[in-house]
Amino acid sequence: MTGLVSATTARSGVASATTTLQKRRSRTSATDRALLVVPLVLYLAFTLVPFYWMLLFAFRPAGSTALVPWPITFDNFATVWNGSGFGIYFQNSIIVAVASLVVSTVIALLGGYALARFPFRGKALFVLAMLCTQFIPGAMMLIPLFQIFNGLGLTDNLWSLIISDTVFHLPLSLVLMAGFIRNVPMELEEAAWVDGCSRVDAFRLVILPLLRPGIVAVGSFAFISAWNNFLFAIMFLSSQDQFTIPVGLSYLLGEFGTDFGALAAGGVIAIVPVVVIFAYVQRFLVQGLSAGAVKG
């Protein structure tokens, strides 16, 4: 009897909880929406208005103060591309970023495979050392790296940038790559060995194709970081035909009576490759970067 009563009360309790829940949901849904939409729209504006501002200046005729770039003009692009040498800078930046991407990705594949697939003495120490390097400020390396490149005869040479960008990004690439390789099931590789593949063949034929998204992600991060590097470029490069885009931008900024239209056009040129790559890698940002990233 008592049991029956308590069961009924319990059931009615559940029922009333469900109804209040439904009520609360319908009642608060308007508030919920507002609490989501209003801050989101405000934040989107904070993010996008600065981008729009740059596009506006880049495509607007000189002297105009209109808030829409109309009539649209490409004069500013012609000015920076030909007059300020951004054509050459763009080429140099591409060389540096692609070379840094290739070198760091290949080395990260080798090292990442070792970390993911072998137990070995000193592994924890190696990983720790790799992560510690991420705390070294770029500014701190300016003087000693300049000394080294001076000794090697590589100052004012794109190789100084390729090497320093690669080294700075390599530890992150390596740790990320180890994570991607670890996600490829060991059994697939073992099956290939059973079928008579050597370790190298198994890596090439089984792991590498499955690793493609990881390689693209790691390579893209390397590209972006090399493409964006300013400090090493301004320290190591001195002649204009070696400049990269960030150095070119800093010279436009430093000019007396800056031509804002040209500056904005230079900025748009600098941002295009990054936007294209970002559209692809942003899917990996949350999982990949939070796992191993230190730099932002």
Added chain:
Amino acid sequence: MTSSILTRSPLSEAPTRRRAPATRWYPYLLIAPAALLVLVFLVYPVGSVFYYSLQHYNITQPWADGFAGLDNFIAMGQDPLFWRSLVFTGQWVLVEVALQFVLGLGLALLINQTFVGRAVVRSLVFSPWAVSGILTTTIWILIYNPSTGVGRYLAEVGLVPFGTSLLSGAGTTFWAVILAELWKGAPFFAILILADLQSVRTELYEAAEVDGAGRIRKFASITWPHIRSAVVIATLLRAVWEFNNVDLLYTLTGGGPAGSTTTLPLYVAQTAIHDRDFGYGSALTVVAFIILTVFSVVYLRVNRFGRDDA
């Protein structure tokens, strides 16, 4: 004979992992290129900074080069710009990270909800992460410049006098720089927290709703405990990164007006790039390195890094 057949039989190997023909030194060979590059171009340079910090070494005054003892450090103690840069570094890191925490956490909580067009919104709000420091400067110079930037529109409605430069006015410079870096840095803070936020089990929220928990209660009892460690890590990472951040300040204010926005690493960069005083610059670097090491040790303690699966 019998034993060799036995060891080769697949049955005896089934419980253990099959081993590929590899030798002990295989992993070392694989990490060698990375280790070598890092040793030559990161570890050795860090060491050489300590050596140069005890030298008079200025490219523009080669006749005065030589052993300096602690001269550079003594000079540093009497250098007002050094002390000023220390104070500003503290202010910069503290304010920037605190604001990135508030905005980044809020942003992560917003993006974590389900709504139409979430993927697009997510990539849009994260996009400043991929923008370089110098490009951030470019964008915000276009906004802050007195002749065609927002200052002009503010002046037109009578809020400020015409020709006001937000980047050189007393009081506005600090916040102008903070805002520009916030634009770039807050998304990264959100990225670091979002992964953890996505792993909260939704049943917990449903159970809490049944128990009548409100929005604040759910955040305090479920969300916050779950993301707390991620927030600790993200905060420290951002602090280290904002400490090291030179590009933006170097190009946006050049450390000015009158050294008021010069951080210690920026001071190092200016000493290296403009003055070419490598001895003094190295001494400044050593101090920056010591500060950062203390930071890193705290960070490693909190995070217990270096585990095998790191």
